[in-house]
Amino acid sequence: xxxxxxxxxxxxxxxxxxxxxxxxxxxxxxxxxxxxxxxxxxxxxxxxxxxxxxxxxxxxxxxxxxxxxxxxx
Numbered sequence: 001x002x003x004x005x006x007x008x009x010x011x012x013x014x015x016x017x018x019x020x021x022x023x024x025x026x027x028x029x030x031x032x033x034x035x036x037x038x039x040x041x042x043x044x045x046x047x048x049x050x051x052x053x054x055x056x057x058x059x060x061x062x063x064x065x066x067x068x069x070x071x072x073x
Contacts, residue, residue: 017043021036021039021040024036
């Protein structure tokens, strides 16, 4: 009924992105190096937004379950 979430692909993709960003930090062009920080900040923003949306979804689901249980009585 319950399965363990497989994050292998997501972890591999994140490690690959971080490796690429580390390589770009060593780039001689200052614009490229500046873009690395921007990219990391944006990725952190997206992860925070994703976490926030998951929390909102869990709250909505619990509310809807309470309403459904109340209506069944």
